[in-house]
Amino acid sequence: MQVAITVNGVVHERDVDPRTLLVHFLREELDLTGTKIGCDTSQCGACTVQLDGKVLKSCTLLAVQADGAEVTTIEGLAENGEHHPMQTAFWENHGLQCGYCTPGMIMASAAFVRDNPGASEGEIRHYLEGNICRCTGYHNIVKAVKQVADAAAGA
Amino acid sequence: MWPNKFDYVRAGSVDEALASAAGGGKFLAGGHSLLPAMKLRLDSPEQLIDIGRIPELQGISANGGLTIGAGTTHDAIASSADVQAMCSALASACGQVGDQGVRNFGTLGGNIAHADPASDPPTVLVACGATINIQGADGKRSVGAEDFFIDLFETALDDGELITSVSLPNCSDCQCAYVKFPHPASRYAIVGVAVCLKMDGDTCAQADVAVGGATVKAVKCADAEAALAGTTLDEAALNAAAEAVKADIAEDLIGDIAYPESYRQQMAGVFLKRAIAAAQG
Structure with missing residues (x-):
């Protein structure tokens, strides 16, 4: 089936097998391998992207369902060569170890802080229930998100 | 994991969806119950009828009671002021489904059609006396939530029938x-x-x-x-x-x-x- 999906501001028209998951479309059709496949069962959040601004687990949506939509992946978060504040905060707070969960963590956290500037540590921890990290123990991830949330509230 | 192959049809209206369903297969709304099951080969429908873009299945209306379109997402229900006022338990339950990514795309109709025993919204629908509104080739019918859920992953839906909405009484005094x-x-x-x-x-x-x-x-x-x-x-x-x-x-x-x-x-x-x-x- 023919689809036209805007990814990071660029329209991509492709003829896809209907069973192609969005994460396959991103990784295998577009070579955007920043988005990871982790559990592949909608639980771990490694495949998190934003679809029309909403956080989505891209292993749980068909590419045909995203036809006409705007998708943002980790590759599209920086603007004008400048890291998104959430990317900078993960760097500054060392919010990662192996890095596998990081693209999903950042995509989810960026949407969360956009919608919830000034979020508390508790709210951040609760929100991140959909993104699983097996290395860090979450502490530096939460510190990174809190830094951006605080900055967003002060702006 | 890739699901098995299937034919994909996108329906623009309930009538179109029902007409396509004559050829068998399953309805796809948000896909957040069906696709995981298909990826695990627990389900392999030969046809998916995408009902995710049908306007008449969307939205929440409050007229004495609540009517929630089957294609309304958990997030939309959880954050609806009308639902919070008239059935706060349902807003709470929908806010506890999965995580934010799941709630952004998973729908109430898809959730109850799947009838996972560990899901949250069905318990509230049964407690609060909800009515499930269904449409099929033979017309419309309504089933009380208590009679709708029959067994593990089993509901009163017949083949080719589509949930169009869920009605709830006003519980604001409760x-x-x-x-x-x-x-x-x-x-x-x-x-x-x-x-x-x-x-x-x-x-x-x-x-x-x-x-x-x-x-x-x-x-x-x-x-x-x-x-x-x-x-x-x-x-x-x-x-x-x-x-x-x-x-x-x-x-x-x-x-x-x-x-x-x-x-x-x-x-x-x-x-x-x-x-x-x-x-x-």
Whole structure:
């Protein structure tokens, strides 16, 4: 089936097998391998992207369902060569170890802080229930998100 | 994981969807129950009829009661001021489904059509006396939530029938709540309890109670309701209800190696008390 999906501001028209998951479309059709496949069962959040601004687990949506939509992946978060504040905060707070969960963590956290500037540590921890990290123990991830949330509230 | 191959049809209206369903297959709304099942090869429909873009299945209207389009997402329900005012337990339950990514795309209609026993919204729909509105090739019909859920992943839906909306009475005068014991990893309900209490001063005039998670389907709990009605919800009444609810669900219990039937049965009583406390809070 023919689809036209805007990814990071660029329209991509492709003829896809209907069973192609969005994460396959991103990784295998577009070579955007920043988005990871982790559990592949909608639980771990490694495949998190934003679809029309909403956080989505891209292993749980068909590419045909995203036809006409705007998708943002980790590759599209920086603007004008400048890291998104959430990317900078993960760097500054060392919010990662192996890095596998990081693209999903950042995509989810960026949407969360956009919608919830000034979020508390508790709210951040609760929100991140959909993104699983097996290395860090979450502490530096939460510190990174809190830094951006605080900055967003002060702006 | 790739699902098995299927034909894909995108329906623009309910009539189009029903016409396509004559050729078999399954309806695809948000896909957040169906696609995981297909990836695990638990389901391999030959045709998917995408109903995710049908306008008439979207949205929430409040006219005396609530009518929620089957394609409305959990997030939209959880954050709706109308739902929070008229059935706060449903807003709470939808806000506890999965995580934010799941709630952004998973729909109420898809959720109840899937009828996962560990899901949250069905328990509230059964407690609050919801009606499931269905359309098929032979016309429309409505089924009470209690009769809609039949067994594990089994509902009253016939082949080719589509859930169009869910209706709920106005519970704004009630004290209602949904409380669950989430599985520590998956967050699915090990036990979920919904209560809807109609209070007359300090006395509970009527109590509606349903339990899910611990059971093959959401179960209405008449004995627990009888133990609460007419009381001031004092400690003796709560203890009696917590004991009665164990009998209410005895026939329908499910369990696994980590959380066996007997444990879930006991927890149903504990979480009934917590749900009542939350409703009164």
